[in-house]
Amino acid sequence: MFTEQWRPKVIAALNGQELKVVKVQGSFPWHRHEACEELFLVWKGRFRVEFRDHVVELGPGEYVVVPCGVEHRTAADEQAEVLIFEPAEVLNTGDVVDPVFTAPRGVHL
Amino acid sequence: MFTEQWRPKVIAALNGQELKVVKVQGSFPWHRHEACEELFLVWKGRFRVEFRDHVVELGPGEYVVVPCGVEHRTAADEQAEVLIFEPAEVLNTGDVVDPVFTAPRGVHL
Numbered sequence: 001m002f003t004e005q006w007r008p009k010v011i012a013a014l015n016g017q018e019l020k021v022v023k024v025q026g027s028f029p030w031h032r033h034e035a036c037e038e039l040f041l042v043w044k045g046r047f048r049v050e051f052r053d054h055v056v057e058l059g060p061g062e063y064v065v066v067p068c069g070v071e072h073r074t075a076a077d078e079q080a081e082v083l084i085f086e087p088a089e090v091l092n093t094g095d096v097v098d099p100v101f102t103a104p105r106g107v108h109l
Numbered sequence: 110m111f112t113e114q115w116r117p118k119v120i121a122a123l124n125g126q127e128l129k130v131v132k133v134q135g136s137f138p139w140h141r142h143e144a145c146e147e148l149f150l151v152w153k154g155r156f157r158v159e160f161r162d163h164v165v166e167l168g169p170g171e172y173v174v175v176p177c178g179v180e181h182r183t184a185a186d187e188q189a190e191v192l193i194f195e196p197a198e199v200l201n202t203g204d205v206v207d208p209v210f211t212a213p214r215g216v217h218l
Contacts, residue, residue, distance in 0.1 A: 014146035014174050015196055017126055037123035041192075043170070061152070065123050083150075085194060087124055 001109060006101055008084055008092055009109040020084040021109065027075040029101050031094035038066045038086045045080030049073075110218060115210055117193055117201055118218040129193040130218065136184040138210050140203035147175045147195045154189030158182075 002009065006028060008020035024047065040049060041063040049056045049064050050073050056064045066072050074082075093102045111118065115137060117129035133156065149158060150172040158165045158173050159182050165173045175181050183191075202211045 012148055012172060012174050014148055014194070015126065017124065017194070019148060019150075019172075019194065039121055039123055039128060041128075063121060063128075065121050085123070085126070085128065 005079070006092075007103045007107065009107055011109050013088060016088055017085060018088045018090075020086075022082050022084060023079055024074060024076045024082060025079040028073045029093055029096055029098045030071055030073045031096040032069055032071045033066070033086075033090060033094040034069050036087045036090060037068055038084065038090070040064055040066070040074065041083040041085070043081040043083055045076060045078055047074065047076045047080040047082055050075060114188070115201075116212045116216065118216055120218050122197060125197055126194060127197045127199075129195075131191050131193060132188055133183060133185045133191060134188040137182045138202055138205055138207045139180055139182045140205040141178055141180045142175070142195075142199060142203040143178050145196045145199060146177055147193065147199070149173055149175070149183065150192040150194070152190040152192055154185060154187055156183065156185045156189040156191050159184060 005023045005025050008022040010018045010020050012019040042058045042060050044060060047058045052071055089105055091105060114132045114134050117131040119127045120130050121128040151167045151169050153169060156167045161180055198214055200214060
């Protein structure tokens with residue numbers, strides 16, 4: 001239903017949390033979320049979450065939880081579709097404001 | 110990795126919430142969760158969430174949020190695989206204790 005990449009869309013909100021869907025390709029800026037954990041679940045394609053000391057490679061049905069305060073970046077060689085679960089109002093670039101990648105909050109599909 | 114039905118397995122915990130996976134077939138008891146909302150996202154198969162006044166039919170990639178306090182039951186004619194996102198420690202049968210369907214909490218995959 002949408003084509004733009006790196007702009008998460010809220011598809012459900014519950015218990016102060018949001019479920020988002022995002023299309024990604026390329027690499028996202030390094031950032032961290034000081035106050036919350038973040039879950040990435042791959043729906044389609046190959047996706048990876050890079051940490052400073054290791055990389056988690058994921059395919060459909062695979063997921064990772066990024067701990068609070070841990071620097072990470074997400075990446076995909078080909079376009080992937082990913083579900084994100086995290087508290088409402090989390091900024092996608094965390095502690096960083098990026099002119100290209102920082103997405104508006106609260107955009108619903 | 111498992112075969113039993115109606116016994117959700119916790120596959121991730123974050124921000125006081127849990128992501129669970131469950132295999133279902135048949136009908137679950139009617140119940141409600143007074144204090145929280147509950148998200149069902151279908152991974153595989155056909156699944157439905159029945160409310161007293163309507164039924165939500167779901168296929169892969171489709172989801173529903175059950176509002177707090179609203180009576181519902183889940184059902185599937187053939188086995189379906191479903192993701193559940195809800196606060197930690199929610200009882201699967203909510204306000205009901207069922208000798209067959211009430212599952213132990215905190216069972217991890």
